[in-house]
Amino acid sequence: VDSYDVAVLGVPFDSGVSFRPGARFGPSAIREASRLLKPFNPALHVEPFGVHQVVDAGDLGVNPFSIEAAIEQIDAGVSALVNGLKPIVIFGGDHTISLPILRAMHRLYGKIALVHFDAHLDTWPTYFGAEYTHGTPFRRAAEEGLFAYECSAHVGIRGPLYGVEDLEQDAGLGFRIWSALDVDRRGVEVILDELKEQVGEHPIYISIDVDVLDPAFAPGTGTPEVGGLSSRELLYLIRGFALKHVVGVDVVEVAPAYDSAGITASAASTLGFEALSLFALRAVN
Ligand SMILES: [Mn+2]
Numbered sequence: 001v002d003s004y005d006v007a008v009l010g011v012p013f014d015s016g017v018s019f020r021p022g023a024r025f026g027p028s029a030i031r032e033a034s035r036l037l038k039p040f041n042p043a044l045h046v047e048p049f050g051v052h053q054v055v056d057a058g059d060l061g062v063n064p065f066s067i068e069a070a071i072e073q074i075d076a077g078v079s080a081l082v083n084g085l086k087p088i089v090i091f092g093g094d095h096t097i098s099l100p101i102l103r104a105m106h107r108l109y110g111k112i113a114l115v116h117f118d119a120h121l122d123t124w125p126t127y128f129g130a131e132y133t134h135g136t137p138f139r140r141a142a143e144e145g146l147f148a149y150e151c152s153a154h155v156g157i158r159g160p161l162y163g164v165e166d167l168e169q170d171a172g173l174g175f176r177i178w179s180a181l182d183v184d185r186r187g188v189e190v191i192l193d194e195l196k197e198q199v200g201e202h203p204i205y206i207s208i209d210v211d212v213l214d215p216a217f218a219p220g221t222g223t224p225e226v227g228g229l230s231s232r233e234l235l236y237l238i239r240g241f242a243l244k245h246v247v248g249v250d251v252v253e254v255a256p257a258y259d260s261a262g263i264t265a266s267a268a269s270t271l272g273f274e275a276l277s278l279f280a281l282r283a284v285n
Helices: 023-036 067-082 095-109 137-143 165-171 180-186 188-199 231-239 263-284
Strands: 006-011 054-059 088-092 113-117 152-157 175-179 204-209 246-252
Touching (some): 006 023, 006 067, 006 263, 023 054, 023 246, 023 263, 067 095, 095 204, 095 246, 113 137, 152 188, 175 188, 204 231, 231 263, 246 263
Parallel strands (some): 006 088, 088 246, 113 152, 113 204, 204 246
């Protein structure tokens, strides 16, 4: 197309994983699953492709042998597409990619509220001494001041940690944590109200590690953790940002080799559809 309002981008990069590799094949599996999507979103009452010219911008060419080089390529690629403050949906790839995305977003929007859906904190200082991995992107982002302190969130956290210090070192970075158990026991409506209060009036960036979903709903991922959200709960929370100023959404860590019947890719493509619907709804209101 000659011009576009919203871009969808694949980032087939998984050289930052600590356990099962394969998320580099996420974008192609999500595109395949997206063939089942239809034009109208009844939950938000909007036609995302009717409101916006949405372009599939294809996949970025990312260096699989150098994480630092790939980070530069992702920053440049995302910056070029978001130029003019166009909303974007990005399919990973492993969670390393959210660091260069946030760098690009911060350059364009200033301080943004980061809403991070994940089983894991992803704020570990290093892995085996490595600074740039899929377990460290939000630690680097905090150090670089890329998101709004005390206005950001981890949602869906669960599973074993290396030690209690994992929580202590995260506590100073400006996130509030809603665990998977919080979502279950207190309910999505209460959590959503609190999330909206947390983000305030900042532009919002939503990063969705598909492992926030229970492995029953997303088996195709690198580091599954039992006891996660249902896809229905996650969709409710994402839709809850309707009319808010959401500037971008990523869905990462879909690893099709471990998927069953395309369940995980289907969840990811639907999450992308909901993101596009959020952008459209805000544009027409
Ligand atoms: Mn993650």
